[in-house]
Amino acid sequence: MSSFKQKSELTYAEAIYSCMNFAMESSSDAILIGQGIGDFKGIFGTTTGLLEKYGKQRVIETPIAEEMMTGFALGASLNGLYPIMTHIRADFSFVAMNQIINLFAKYQYMFGGQFKPAGLIRMIVGRSWGQGAQHAQSPQSMFSHVPGIRVIMPYSADSVIENYKHEIENKNRLVISFEHRNLYDINFKLELNHGNYLNGSTVQRAGKDLTIVATSIMVLESLRAAQFMEENYGLSVEVIDMTSTSHPDKNLIFESVSKTGRLIVADTSWAPYGVGAEVSRIICEKNPSVLKSPIRSVGMEQTPCPTGKTLEDMFYPSVRTLVKSALEVCGKNVEKLPEGESYRDFYRKFKGPF
């Protein structure tokens, strides 16, 4: 992993690229599978040039056949290959639901451990810029519901590198990783090799008045909100990155909420039966009396994602939504809100077409 240490910072996309290259370089059994995996756009630059470097036998540009290619990945894994599969939109994985849920997640269990298929399925959450109802979903809860899958949502370059490196080196389980496309161009300072991100949850900011448990890009939004609340309201907010939605560190989350007595869950998807519901379950099953006020969930509105910009901005939570919810949970009146209502205004680097 020397290539990682040479730089003090990387964009999220560069971190993924480094991991893809590491996988291919460190084992001849690693294969990359996906629509567009070898084309000139290279999955937002995360696989660019790897086809030329490692050949088309190992970098497989696939037919539009998600179910088959997922089953293919499982079959290849049974014979010793390590498939890294990419769905350039998480929405496309629904076509492969049968293979993921009925087969891959159960293959080790239902045959009594005779087979141990492993693989990494990267799913890109396409939020913003008119992606609409079928290009912007974030279905981590659906997959986290099913035993046999580890679901992760790395929010930073460090988290990507620690998680992907671990999976690539160990090759012992099915992991689905949600990569939020708005993270790709963001620069992150690298700390590396702390192992923090492998336990399912990490504290990204310590605080004593309120806990925000967040996933993926909502960790960055929560850190913004926390900073704003400290500066403007004198509130001390703890932010927990829920790196794995299927296998969170339940004790770490409970201890934080025990300390602060207040909880907001900020997720990239819908609230019903979602991450917020699960975190609430964790707290309620351990000891709900640690809560000083009701829990609040922050996520997408309970509608399909609209395409037009005006509606889209209403549909997604912003840093303002987070601050408003936080003030409510803390029993404070709203006096001031952060500038920049729109998510896209803050991460204004991004433009389409895809």
Added chain:
Amino acid sequence: MINSLNLVERAFFIRRIEEKIIEIYPTDLVQSPLHLSIGQESLAVGVCSNLSNEDQLFTTYRSHAYYLAKGGNLKAFMAELMGRKTGCCHGKGGSMHLADSSVNFMGTSAIVASTLPHAVGAAYANLIHNKSNIVVCVIGDGAADAGVYHESLNFASLHNLPIVFVIEDNDLAVHTTKKERQSFDLEKHAEAYGFLTYSLNDTQDPDAVSKFMQGIYLEVKTKRKAAWVKLKAFRYKEHVGISEDFGAGYRSKNDYLAWSAKDPLITKKFEIEIISKINLEIDQAIEFAKNSPFPELADLYTDVIQ
């Protein structure tokens, strides 16, 4: 044991095993759905007889015969049906999810057509690893209704994978005939992918099936090209369960009578010594299974990844 028998005896052995299961089924020793292979044993024996241990087999929930014909352990099979810890899948798979990795019987699925892409992926890995073994994927004609059938055939042909698709054509998907489901001719459709295609109608005799398959495997191994085979089949029992259902109105008893008149497992007289040897082996397997422990609570949680 099974390898010491000739092919017709192997098929007979498998039939006796399932007939024994029918006998014990009402006792509730086996508490799960069963999709019996009875009537189709000759296909399993014929398909498996020319495969090496390293050749890999993927098939469906109607797989008792294939598990046994590939050399799968009989005691572990019986124990698996009875949900015991000593079962081939430690009581987690049962009749519909059999596997014996030691003989490269790679797992079966209760979702129609779902093992097709596994076979394709496995064959691709064999190609990358320069292995000389082949992969055989056995499915029913119902699987050809599914989209993933096309997807799998397309990829296998596109990449010249060392794989043989075997379609057991019994004209039925559960209770629905092919003409109610398919607008196309199976064989012509397969030809369109550029496969070497083969078809055999008289499949009652395992020796005939074996000889037929031997030539196909040789072609695939020498040409390193995928093949597609259709074997006519006849299911003697209902789709799921231990009974006959010729009175149900969706198929004819006369067809059964015509087919089974050529079934050597019915027409042939087997030597008493062979029958005794087979019965003893089966009884021992059932005793082994009945005396095996059930899994415990800790076993419930093993083999779930974290």
